[in-house]
Amino acid sequence: RGDGYRGRGDGYRGRGDGYRGTVEGDVSLSDIHTIYYKIRYYKEYEKKGDHTAYKPKMLGSFSLSEEHEFSEFDEARFSTIRDPADVKLPINLDIGYQPDIEIGSKTISEFPEAEGVREKPLRWLIHSGNVPDVQVITMKGVLKQIAHTIAKKHRNAWDAIVCKFRGKLYLKWPEEDDREESEYGRRNSYWGVQFEKHVMDNPEKGTFKILRGMVGKKAILISGEIDAVTPDGKSVEVKTCFPDKLRDKMSLTWIQSYLSGIDTLYYGWKDRDPVTKKGNGIVSRPPEFIPMDTVLGSKQDIGNLLDKSKPPYLERNTADGMFGFLEDVLDWLFEKLPDENIVWKLDFSEKGQVIILERSSGKFLPDLYVEFLNSFNTGTSSHLSKSNDMDEMGKQFASLGLSH
Numbered sequence: 001r002g003d004g005y006r007g008r009g010d011g012y013r014g015r016g017d018g019y020r021g022t023v024e025g026d027v028s029l030s031d032i033h034t035i036y037y038k039i040r041y042y043k044e045y046e047k048k049g050d051h052t053a054y055k056p057k058m059l060g061s062f063s064l065s066e067e068h069e070f071s072e073f074d075e076a077r078f079s080t081i082r083d084p085a086d087v088k089l090p091i092n093l094d095i096g097y098q099p100d101i102e103i104g105s106k107t108i109s110e111f112p113e114a115e116g117v118r119e120k121p122l123r124w125l126i127h128s129g130n131v132p133d134v135q136v137i138t139m140k141g142v143l144k145q146i147a148h149t150i151a152k153k154h155r156n157a158w159d160a161i162v163c164k165f166r167g168k169l170y171l172k173w174p175e176e177d178d179r180e181e182s183e184y185g186r187r188n189s190y191w192g193v194q195f196e197k198h199v200m201d202n203p204e205k206g207t208f209k210i211l212r213g214m215v216g217k218k219a220i221l222i223s224g225e226i227d228a229v230t231p232d233g234k235s236v237e238v239k240t241c242f243p244d245k246l247r248d249k250m251s252l253t254w255i256q257s258y259l260s261g262i263d264t265l266y267y268g269w270k271d272r273d274p275v276t277k278k279g280n281g282i283v284s285r286p287p288e289f290i291p292m293d294t295v296l297g298s299k300q301d302i303g304n305l306l307d308k309s310k311p312p313y314l315e316r317n318t319a320d321g322m323f324g325f326l327e328d329v330l331d332w333l334f335e336k337l338p339d340e341n342i343v344w345k346l347d348f349s350e351k352g353q354v355i356i357l358e359r360s361s362g363k364f365l366p367d368l369y370v371e372f373l374n375s376f377n378t379g380t381s382s383h384l385s386k387s388n389d390m391d392e393m394g395k396q397f398a399s400l401g402l403s404h
Contacts, residue, residue: 035336037329037355042150046317049324056213056261059132059221062124064206070123078207079200081228081236081266084286091198091268093191093240094281099183101190120223122365124210126372132212134219136330138171140259143222143326144252147259149348149355150325151251151318157350162357163364164337166373169330170364174345184278188240191281195240195268199287200228209235211261216327218334224260234263242279243269243309247302250313254295255322265290329355341365 061073121137145158162171181189206225213220227238237257241249246267257265266289271282290311296319297312336357337344343360 033359035357037332037357039150039325039353039355042152042321042325045150045324045328046321047324049320049322049327051258051316051319051323054213054215054258054323056211056222056259058261059210059212060124060128061207061209061226062120062127063208064120064123070127072127073207078226079202079228081230081238082199082201084288087199087287089286090282090284091195092282093194093198094187095194097187097190097281099186120208121210121221122369124208124223125221126369129376131373131376132219132221134168134212134221135334136169136171136215136218136220138169138220138222140222140224140256142171142173143220143259144256146329147255147322147326148252150321151255157348157352159345159347161360161364162333162337162344162346163342164334164339165341165365165370166339169333169337171346187281188279191270191279192238192240195283196227196238199238199266199268209261213259213261215323215330218327218330222259226260226262228266230264235261236264236266237262238266238268240268240270240283242272243285247308247313250295251318251322254292254314254319257292258319262292264292265295333357341370 063071063073063077121139125131125137142160145156146160148156149158159174160171161174162169164170208223208225210221210223213222226235228236230236237253237260239253253265266287268283268287269285270279271284272278273280290313294311295313296316297314299315299317301312302315333346341363343362343364345356345358345360347356347358348354349356
């Protein structure tokens with residue numbers, strides 16, 4: 001799943017002039033079981049948000065092996081992206097595909113449950129022996145899906161689980177993944193991995209950066225996987241797309257990449273089968289770099305373009321709206337959640353007008369992480385972070401599934 005696609009279909013999301021869900025009466029937060037957030041008119045979020053205020057700053061990098069082994073990461077080991085002129089064409093990405101083909105050490109059918117893609121932010125915190133001054137700890141996958149709810153196209157249903165503990169908000173994917181992926185979807189997943197192998201020198205999977213950014217007045221600690229870097233060190237997000245669908249897909253790609261501090265996008269252009277009009281796994285055109293700073297433009301700039309495959313691709317107002325919506329939802333969660341280590345479910349349905357926050361059961365944070373927080377507060381965290389307990393923590397975090 002990588003960053004974690006949690007969508008459950010496309011469709012229109014109602015955005016009425018609603019209210020934030022509240023519970024009436026003199027009750028404690030511990031007695032509340034369901035709270036609602038009604039999505040308002042998207043222009044309100046565009047006025048509130050400012051994507052330029054995010055300004056992610058890198059705090060560290062690390063790698064995780066397929067066996068969940070954590071290690072500090074030398075940035076010189078990042079995979080290097082090939083110049084488009086050096087990519088041999090055509091590429092048949094479908095070679096070797098089978099319905100249960102392995103992606104890395106996991107088959108596609110196992111991929112949603114792959115243990116090796118989880119627990120990253122907490123493990124980095126423990127390894128660093130420090131807890132930065134942030135209010136939200138999560139991974140880019142959850143934030144991008146929440147933010148993208150308000151975008152004007154391709155709004156997918158999503159779910160997550162959250163808790164607020166000692167003044168910090170934690171978000172991750174649920175333990176259970178009820179996604180049903182079509183055969184064509186599995187094929188596309190395979191093609192994406194194969195494309196990366198064709199355009200990277202020495203592909204290095206499981207390489208991540210930890211960044212600190214601002215959403216509204218809240219500092220966010222976020223981890224995100226880095227696909228590759230250019231020879232001069234710019235971070236790259238690798239994608240495949242049909243050329244005529246680039247503008248439709250750009251809002252999700254942009255928010256995902258912007259949250260991760262990506263410098264440039266690198267697109268492989270998929271061919272279509274002349275009969276079915278679906279992808280056939282062939283890439284016959286040279287890949288292209290699309291610098292992130294060329295993606296956004298005014299509505300007038302975009303509207304005046306005859307060639308829809310040329311920048312700018314996304315309205316600045318849409319970018320601001322996604323950050324305004326994300327800020328509003330995070331503020332709502334801080335207001336409504338009790339400060340306790342309890343799982344709450346967060347759900348947005350395909351045709352809904354509300355986000356539902358529902359109390360669940362069980363602990364959100366593993367005991368070993370809480371132990372680390374206790375040791376950090378008492379000044380003994382450096383010993384804990386470098387002790388043999390790291391391996392045990394890693395195993396417990398993997399089983400509990402905190403995502404990157």
